[in-house]
Amino acid sequence: MAHSQSDEPTRRDFLYVATVVVGGVGAAAGLIPLIDQMNPSADVLALASIEIDLSPIQPGQSVVFTWRSHPLFVRRRTPEEIAAAKAVKLEDLLDPLARNASLPENAPATDENRIKPRAGAAKPEWLVAVGVCTHLGCTPEASTPRSRQGDYGGWLCHCHGSQYDIAGRVRVGPAPRNLDVPIFAYLSDTRIKVG
Amino acid sequence: MRITPMKAFRAAAALGFFAFGLPVMAQPDPAKAPAQPPSAIAPAPSTDAEPPKHVSWSFNGPFGTYDRGALQRGFQVYKEVCSACHSLSLVAIRTLAERGGPEFTEPQVTAIAAGYKVPADPDQQGKTVDASGQPLTRAGTPADYFPPPFPNEKAARAAMNGALPPDLSLIVKAREGHEDYVYSILTSFGPPPPNLKMAPGMNYNPIFPGRQIAMPPPLSNGSVTYADGTPNTVDQEARDVVTFLSWASEPKMEERKRTGFNVMIFLIGFTTLLYFSYRRVWHGHH
Amino acid sequence: MHGPTYTPKSGISRWLDSRLPILRFAHEHLSSYPTPRNLNVWYTFGGILSFFLGVQIATGIVLAMHYTPDSRLAFDSVEHIMRDVNSGWMLRYLHSNGASMFFLAVYIHMFRGLYYGSYKAPREMIWILGVVLYVLMMATAFLGYTLPWGQMSFWGATVITNFFSAFDALIPGLGTAVVTWLWGGFGVDNATLHRFFSLHYLLPFAIAGVVVLHIWALHVPGNNNPLGIDLKGPQDTVPFHPYYTVKDLFYLSCFVILYAYLVFFNPNLLGHPINYAPANPIQTPEDIVPEWYFLPFYAILRSIPDKLIGVLALFASLITLFFVSWLDTSPVRSARFRPIYKQFFWILVADTIILGYVGSRPVDAFLFNTPIPLVWLGRISTLYYFLHFWLIMPLVGVIETPKPLPDSIAKSVLATTPAQ
Numbered sequence: 001m002a003h004s005q006s007d008e009p010t011r012r013d014f015l016y017v018a019t020v021v022v023g024g025v026g027a028a029a030g031l032i033p034l035i036d037q038m039n040p041s042a043d044v045l046a047l048a049s050i051e052i053d054l055s056p057i058q059p060g061q062s063v064v065f066t067w068r069s070h071p072l073f074v075r076r077r078t079p080e081e082i083a084a085a086k087a088v089k090l091e092d093l094l095d096p097l098a099r100n101a102s103l104p105e106n107a108p109a110t111d112e113n114r115i116k117p118r119a120g121a122a123k124p125e126w127l128v129a130v131g132v133c134t135h136l137g138c139t140p141e142a143s144t145p146r147s148r149q150g151d152y153g154g155w156l157c158h159c160h161g162s163q164y165d166i167a168g169r170v171r172v173g174p175a176p177r178n179l180d181v182p183i184f185a186y187l188s189d190t191r192i193k194v195g
Numbered sequence: 196m197r198i199t200p201m202k203a204f205r206a207a208a209a210l211g212f213f214a215f216g217l218p219v220m221a222q223p224d225p226a227k228a229p230a231q232p233p234s235a236i237a238p239a240p241s242t243d244a245e246p247p248k249h250v251s252w253s254f255n256g257p258f259g260t261y262d263r264g265a266l267q268r269g270f271q272v273y274k275e276v277c278s279a280c281h282s283l284s285l286v287a288i289r290t291l292a293e294r295g296g297p298e299f300t301e302p303q304v305t306a307i308a309a310g311y312k313v314p315a316d317p318d319q320q321g322k323t324v325d326a327s328g329q330p331l332t333r334a335g336t337p338a339d340y341f342p343p344p345f346p347n348e349k350a351a352r353a354a355m356n357g358a359l360p361p362d363l364s365l366i367v368k369a370r371e372g373h374e375d376y377v378y379s380i381l382t383s384f385g386p387p388p389p390n391l392k393m394a395p396g397m398n399y400n401p402i403f404p405g406r407q408i409a410m411p412p413p414l415s416n417g418s419v420t421y422a423d424g425t426p427n428t429v430d431q432e433a434r435d436v437v438t439f440l441s442w443a444s445e446p447k448m449e450e451r452k453r454t455g456f457n458v459m460i461f462l463i464g465f466t467t468l469l470y471f472s473y474r475r476v477w478h479g480h481h
Numbered sequence: 482m483h484g485p486t487y488t489p490k491s492g493i494s495r496w497l498d499s500r501l502p503i504l505r506f507a508h509e510h511l512s513s514y515p516t517p518r519n520l521n522v523w524y525t526f527g528g529i530l531s532f533f534l535g536v537q538i539a540t541g542i543v544l545a546m547h548y549t550p551d552s553r554l555a556f557d558s559v560e561h562i563m564r565d566v567n568s569g570w571m572l573r574y575l576h577s578n579g580a581s582m583f584f585l586a587v588y589i590h591m592f593r594g595l596y597y598g599s600y601k602a603p604r605e606m607i608w609i610l611g612v613v614l615y616v617l618m619m620a621t622a623f624l625g626y627t628l629p630w631g632q633m634s635f636w637g638a639t640v641i642t643n644f645f646s647a648f649d650a651l652i653p654g655l656g657t658a659v660v661t662w663l664w665g666g667f668g669v670d671n672a673t674l675h676r677f678f679s680l681h682y683l684l685p686f687a688i689a690g691v692v693v694l695h696i697w698a699l700h701v702p703g704n705n706n707p708l709g710i711d712l713k714g715p716q717d718t719v720p721f722h723p724y725y726t727v728k729d730l731f732y733l734s735c736f737v738i739l740y741a742y743l744v745f746f747n748p749n750l751l752g753h754p755i756n757y758a759p760a761n762p763i764q765t766p767e768d769i770v771p772e773w774y775f776l777p778f779y780a781i782l783r784s785i786p787d788k789l790i791g792v793l794a795l796f797a798s799l800i801t802l803f804f805v806s807w808l809d810t811s812p813v814r815s816a817r818f819r820p821i822y823k824q825f826f827w828i829l830v831a832d833t834i835i836l837g838y839v840g841s842r843p844v845d846a847f848l849f850n851t852p853i854p855l856v857w858l859g860r861i862s863t864l865y866y867f868l869h870f871w872l873i874m875p876l877v878g879v880i881e882t883p884k885p886l887p888d889s890i891a892k893s894v895l896a897t898t899p900a901q
Contacts, residue, residue, distance in 0.1 A: 022464065041565040041566045455741065455746055
C-alpha cells in the first residue's frame with residue numbers, strides 16, 4: 001500500500017476490523033444450520049414420548065415396546081413377585097441406587113422407588129424399565145414361568161451373563177447398574193405415557 | 196479500477212438479465228397456436244387450458260404470511276370434503292401445531308389425531324387383522340401422518356372409475372400456476388360449451404389441461420359450516436383450502452421469509468463494508 | 482512469477498516451513514502473488530466459483546446425512562429434509578439454487594475467457610482443464626437432479642441415458658448394451674438411482690482436484706488481463722492480498738445477495754413444478770425439459786432430426802470447446818482491440834441465449850405469436866454455434882486489423898486515472 005500507517009490509521013483500521021468481524025459473525029451464523037441439522041429432527045422428537053395401553057398385559061407377563069430407539073420393558077408383577085421384590089435387602093444389591101429418572105440421583109433402590117412415576121400414586125403391579133443391559137447394551141431376556149431366565153425371576157442377559165431381579169435391579173454382574181427407569185406417568189389406570 | 200455508477204449498473208443489468216431473463220424465458224407459457232385460417236365450418240372448441248385466474252394471496256410477496264384463520268378453515272375443508280378421496284400422506288398431524296401453520300393448540304391437535312384410525316402394529320400373537328378379517332387399527336397420535344382414504348393406488352382407482360386422485364401434500368408446488376391454478380380449478384367448474392364432446396364420467400373445467408377432469412366439482416355453497424361464522428361460499432372455501440394446501444406444500448415458508456429478511460440485512464451491510472474496504476485498499480492504485 | 486519471499490516469523494512456522502512448506506505455498510499463491518492491476522469485475526468469477534464449489538460440497542454432505550437413495554424412499558426422504566430436519570428446507574434450497582448460481586458463474590467465467598483471449602498461448606492448458614471442469618459440472622448436476630426422484634428427475638434421466646442407444650445405428654446392439662449397463666436394468670430404476678448417488682457424491686471431489694490443476698496451470702504464466710498484453714514488470718502488478726482478496730469478496734458478496742434472494746424469496750423459480758410429483762414410470766409429463774443451464778445443448782440435440790447425429794452434434798458442441806485455443810488464429814488476445822471479433826462474440830452470446838430459449842419450449846412450438854417454427858430458429862442457431870468456432874474464429878483472426886495495443890498495463894492504467 002502506498003499510504004503509510006500514519007495516514008489516519010484509526011479510521012482505516014476500524015473499517016477493516018469491522019468488515020472482518022461482521023464477516024466472521026456471518027460465517028459463524030452460516031455454520032449453525034450445518035451443525036444443527038445433525039440434531040434430532042422433528043419426526044424423531046415426536047416419538048420422544050409414547051403412550052402405552054396396559055390393559056392387554058396379564059399378571060406375570062413382560063412385554064417389550066420400543067421407546068427412543070431402545071427396547072422398553074413393561075412388566076405386570078404378581079402379588080408374590082411384588083412381595084419378593086420388597087423383601088430384598090439393600091445391602092444384597094450390587095447397585096444400591098434407584099436409577100429412576102423421576103427421582104434424585106442418590107435415591108436408594110427400594111422396590112417402591114423403582115416403580116415410582118413422575119407424579120401421583122405408584123401402582124406396584126407395574127415395572128417400567130429401559131431394556132438395555134447396563135454392561136454393554138444388549139437386550140436381556142425376560143424370565144417367565146415357562147422359560148426361566150436366571151435365578152432372580154427378572155431378566156437374564158445372554159451376552160455376558162448379567163442377571164436382573166423382578167424390580168429390574170442387577171443381581172449378578174458384569175453389569176454395574178440397575179436397569180434405568182425412565183420418566184413416565186399414569187394417564188389412567190390402563191394407560192401410561194413414557195418420556 | 197473505480198466502480199462508476201455506469202459500470203455497476205451494467206454489471207447489475209448483465210447479472211439480472213442472466214439471472215432473471217433466462218429463467219423467465221425458460222418458463223413454459225401456455226401454448227399459443229398461431230392464428231387459424233378462417234373456415235366455413237364452425238371451429239372445434241379449444242381444448243387448450245385457459246390460464247388460471249390471478250388472485251392475491253396473503254402469503255404472496257417477500258413479507259407475506261399465511262392467514263391463521265384461513266389455514267384452520269382450510270383444514271376443515273380438507274378434512275370434511277377433500278380427504279374422502281385425496282391423501283395428505285407427507286403431512287404429520289403434529290405439524291398442525293407448528294409455528295407458521297394453522298397453529299392449533301397441542302390439545303386440539305391430540306384430539307384431531309385421535310379422531311383418525313391408523314393401522315396398528317401386529318398384536319401379541321402377530322396378527323394384523325381382527326376376528327372379522329379387518330385390518331387392526333388404533334387411534335392416531337400427533338406423531339402419525341394423515342392416513343390415506345385408500346390403502347393403495349389400485350383401491351383408489353377402483354373407487355374412482357379408474358382415476359387416481361393425487362396426494363395433496365405438494366399439489367400447490369407441483370402444478371404450474373401454483374395456488375392460482377388450484378384455486379381456479381376449484382372455482383371454474385361449469386357446463387361444457389355446446390359442441391364439446393365430453394368423455395363419459397368427465398367434468399368440464401377450462402383450467403385443467405384438455406378441459407376434461409375426472410373430479411366432480413368438490414365445493415358448493417355451504418359444503419362446510421365454519422365455526423367462526425365466515426360465509427361458506429365456494430369462493431371462500433376455495434381460498435381457505437388453497438391457503439391450507441399452500442401451507443401443506445411449504446410449511447416452512449414464513450420461517451424462510453423471516454430468515455431471508457435477516458440474511459438480506461446482513462448481506463447488504465456486509466457488502467457495504469466490503470465496498471468501502473475495497474475503495475480504501477485500492478485508493479490511488481487504479 | 483514470484484512476489485516478496487515468505488519469511489516465517491515464529492518458531493512453529495519455521496518448524497513447519499522446513500517440513501511441509503504449506504504456509505509458504507499459501508503466501509506465494511494467495512497472498513503475495515503478483516496479479517495484473519487492471520483486472521475487472523469479470524475476473525472475480527473464478528473466486529466465486531470456488532466459493533460455490535465449497536457451498537455445494539458442504540450442503541451436499543449434510544443433505545446426504547438425511548437422504549435415502551432408494552427409489553421407494555428417495556422422494557419422501559427429500560420431503561423429510563424439507564419438513565422435519567432442522568434447517569433442512571434451507572440446506573435443500575441452498576443446494577438446488579447453489580447449482581444454478583454455480584452454472585451462472587461458470588458461464589460468465591467462460592465468456593470472459595472467450596472475450597479476453599484467456600485461452601490463447603501460453604494458457605491453453607488452463608482453458609482445457611476448464612472445459613474438463615465444465616463437463617464434470619454438467620455430469621454432477623445431471624446426476625444430482627435425478628436424486629429427488631420426481632417426475633422430471635426420472636424422465637430426464639431416461640432421456641439422457643437413452644442418448645447412448647443412438648449408437649445402435651453405428652454398431653447394432655452397442656447402444657443398447659451401453660444403456661443397459663448404465664441403467665443396471667431395463668430402465669431407469671432403483672439400481673440406477675443408487676449408482677447415480679454414489680457418483681454424484683464422488684464427482685465434486687474430482688472437480689476439486691481438477692480445480693487445483695486449473696489454478697496451478699494459471700500460476701505458471703500468471704493471470705491474463707483485460708488488455709490481453711503481457712506483464713512488463715512489477716509496476717504492472719499488485720499483490721493478490723489485499724487487492725484482489727477484498728475485490729473478490731466484494732463481488733462475491735453482491736453475487737450472494739442474488740443467491741439469497743433466490744433461496745429465501747423465490748426458491749423454486751428456476752426449477753420445474755412437476756418435479757414435486759413423485760416419479761411415475763408409466764406416465765410421461767407433458768414436457769420433459771432439463772434444468773436451465775442445459776437448455777442450449779438440449780436445443781442443439783433436438784434441432785437435428787436424426788437421433789444419432791443429434792447426439793453426436795451435442796457431443797461435438799462440447800468437444801469444440803477443447804479446440805478453441807487453436808481455432809482462434811489472432812495474435813491479439815483481448816477483444817477490446819479486435820473490432821470484428823468483438824461483434825461475433827456478442828452474436829455468440831445472443832446465440833446461446835436463443836438456443837436456451839428454444840430448448841425450453843416444446844419441439845413443435847412457434848416463436849411467440851408468429852408462425853415461425855422454433856425448430857428452424859434452433860437449427861439456424863445451432864449452425865451459427867458451429868460456424869462461430871470452426872469458421873469465424875479462424876477466419877477473423879487472419880483478416881481482421883486489430884487496434885493498436887497499449888505499451889503496458891501500468892501506462893494504460895495511468896492514462897485512464899485522473900491526475901491525483
